[in-house]
Amino acid sequence: MKNSNSFSSILFCLFSSFLFPFISSTTPSWPPMNSRHAVSTAATPPPPLQLHIIDQHVVMDNGIIKVNLSNPKGMVNGIEYGGIENLLSTDNDEDDRGYWDIVWNLEGSSGTKGILDRLETTDFKVIVENEEQIELSFSRTYNNSSTGGKLIPLNIDKRFVMLRNSSGFYTYAIYEHLKEWPAFNLDNTRIAFKPRKDKFHYMAVADKRQRLMPLPDDRKPPRGQALAYPEAVLLVDPIEPQFKGEVDDKYQYGCESKDSRVHGWISTDPPIGLWQISPTEEFRSGGPLKQFLTSHVGPTTLTVFHSTHYAGEDMVIKFGDNEPWKKVFGPIFIHLNSLPEGEDPLRLWQNAKEQMMAEVQSWPYGFIASEDFPKSDQRGTVSGRFLIRERYVSDESVPASGAYVGLALPGGLGSWQNESKGYQFWTRADQNGSFSLNNVRSGNYSLYGWVPNFIGNYQYSAFIVVTPGSDINVGELVFEPPRDGPTLWEIGIPDRTAAEFYIPDPNPKYINKLYVNHSDRFRQYGLWERYAELYPNEDLVYTVGLSDYKKDWFFAQVTRKIGDNKYAGTTWKIKFQLDSPDTHGTYRLRLALATAHAAELQVRLNDAQALPPLFTTGLIGKDNTVARHGIHGLYRLYTVDIPGGELVVGNNTILLTQASSNSPFVGIMYDYIRLEGPLTSKM
CATH class of the missing domain: 2.60.40.1120 (Carboxypeptidase-like, regulatory domain)
Structure with missing residues (x-):
């Protein structure tokens, strides 16, 4: 936010006027911070924990928060906090408010879609129960003969932990595949919470990525119009007129794993925040740059532990026969915070960040009871x-x-x-x-x-x-990074993203106001269509020494629309001069790709019709980064040998053809391009 004080004032006025009137009778005080948990300032010590097992429900209560879980399914039916009986959506079924799930498929299946399993469990057990801590286990044991192959071949143990005087609760899960069990694929696993849509309207995933959000009703016809894929919706008649003409898409709010430590929602009726905090990335797949969904319209907030987003089928976990496996996902912390009436609601976000830092400093937690979680x-x-x-x-x-x-x-x-x-x-x-x-x-x-x-x-x-x-x-x-000769020229910065290249303004018909004049402008919808508008007749030409990659190199080499549902590949040209090429030497072209989707990159020199090309990647990538508003997916590095005898004195042209043309989302984002000369060459 450029002016946080001004923005906060505007936000507070919006909250106070028509969206979220304060209810002082239910407004709790904001718990002060001390280390990991809120600490009472009262003279009397905080109350001991209580566990209530009532019919088909289990309730953990520490006097600050009550968590209601279904028994034995292990779903979070309700969260009571700050005078609100349930912060989760009471419009949803009990099993659709807070839950773990998995998307999986049978051995040999292809693609990244599969069978959804909400991980309903069959057994409940109290692991720890005393005045300081409660830990509960909701488990399911796999039995191939009794399930008929309809359940994922895993033992599931979902754990929920509450500590005394803590403004929140922890959850983690243990997945186990035994050696004798069937092979299978695991596409996605996560935990999801769905706060009340009548309360939670402001979402925050980062300091500069937070805003009032539309309602889920705004996405449904006729209020919303689906765009090129179901996740992207144009809000044509939203309940709140301020959102009219905007695009809503959950992929616009994804984060790299290293930056996805805290995110969630704010209500001001009363002023309460609901946050998911990940104190570490050790249990996530794909490394620190892997991108995951966070929070989005619903309202929904997710902690995704494994997904194929921005990577494709390469990211599917494939278990073979006789392959034992066990992994602990989490714990994550579900943090609740609140403010007195009249305080700036954005203080809830600041407190959530402070709580996140306290959780990070406390990792690995010493109170987790499972032997599978090492202290x-x-x-x-x-x-x-x-x-x-x-x-x-x-x-x-x-x-x-x-x-x-x-x-x-x-x-x-x-x-x-x-x-x-x-x-x-x-x-x-x-x-x-x-x-x-x-x-x-x-x-x-x-x-x-x-x-x-x-x-x-x-x-x-x-x-x-x-x-x-x-x-x-x-x-x-x-x-020793790859290098065989001096740099003759280079395009971009080797940072594994395409962020430094030219990112156009979006079509005014398809904007998200958050990303107007924003450093993450690549998150706007429909930018792939701007390429053909900017290059209507001929493809991009980049002249070394004259062109500026910040202005003249489009951030994604995408297809060109040539008719109804018809697209063509594109050929970009890099023109450069050599005064005296070394005809006996070998030049090397380094092509670092930030992402690729169903693409084939062909390289030619001075002849656009040369067959075969000097180099081809073959068909690569299922990252789907273009459609999902990313700036990188999987990093790929290629080296193309260029015989010096094929270079000419004076003008030379390297032609980069993206030959695949199945859809508007096929394409490549470059990270960095460099031409190296032989050791004795001179430009």
Whole structure:
């Protein structure tokens, strides 16, 4: 927000006037902060926890919050807080308010769609019950003979934890696949909460990504008009006129895993916040850059642990026969906060961020009862120093300041970005290149890394075996990024995104007001259509030395519409000059892609009709980043050898053809392009 005070005042007036009148009789005080939990300022100590088991419901109560769970299904039917009997949607069925779910499929299935399982459980057990803590287990044991193959072949154990004097509760789950059970695919798993639509209208996922939101009714015909895919809806007659003409799409509010620590909703009738807090990313798949859904119109708030979004089928977890597996997802913290009447509602967001930091500092939690969740003294540490040696930058190794360094299951170079079965631990190196990965679970890992502003991936040559209490120092690690000759020219910044390239203004008919004049302008709907408007007759031409990639390189190489539901591939040209090409040397073109979707990138030199092309990627990618308003998906790096004898004195042209043409969402986003000359060449 450019002017938070002004914006807060406007927001408060909006809340107070017609959307959310304050009800002072039900307004609780905002719990003060101390470490992880709210601490009472009253003279008397906080009340002990209470557990009530009533027919088909279980209620956890610590005097601040009551959580009602179905017994034995393990669904969150209600959250009572701040004088409101239920913060969750009472319009929904009890099983559709707060729940874990999985999307899965049979072995051998293709694609990323499957069978939805709300993970209804069959057994309830009290794990811990005392004045300080309650931990409940709702479980389901897989039995192939009794389910007839209709349930996912996993043991499911959903846990819910409440602590004394805590303004919220924790939840986590343990999934287990035994060796003798059937093979299957796992596409998606998450936990979802659906707050009341008559209360929660303001959503926050980041400091600069928060706003009043439309109602779910606005998305339904005739108030809403579906656009190119069901998630995107044009609000043509919303209940609140301020949203008229806007596009609503849940993908506009996704976040990278490393930035998705806290998000949720605010009500001011009374002023209450409901937040999901993830204290770590260790249980998520795909590494720190993997993008996940967060909160969106519903109102809905999600913690997604695994999904194929922005990655495609490469991200599906495929279990084979005789493959045992167990993983703990979470815990996450469901945080409730409140304010006295008249206070700025945005203070609830500030408090949620403070609570998130307290949860991060308390990780790994010491109170979790499951033996599958290791405490701090059962974990290990891996440290070292990350250096980079790039002979065209420095003759010596230099500290890799800001490098990403991480541990993930052993695999190939860069395999961490679509790894999904194990745990991952990531950090950033300091200015000296030093790094420390703390609280690492026991296990066998590979150590991976990459450095912003340099292409390529690093992988340590030896496995890292972490045991309880181990403190492993790997010493100095030297990363030599791909490089065979001097840079003749380059386009972009090697940061694994296309954010630095030209992102057009959206069609005024399809805007989200949040992203007008916003750093994340790529999240606007329909930007793929702007390419043909900007290049109606000929494709993009970029002239080295004259063009500016910030203005002249469109952020996505997409298809061109040539008729009703017909599209054509596009060919972009990079023109450059060589005064005296080395006819005996080999030049190298480095193509770093930020994402690809059902695309084929062909490279030619000086002849647009050359067959076969000098290079082709073949059909790559199912990232679907263009349609989902992203700026990157899976990172891909290609090296194209260009024989010096095929270059000419003077003007040369590299032609980049995206040949696939199935839809408007087929395409490529480039991260960075570089032409390297032979060691003795001169431009």
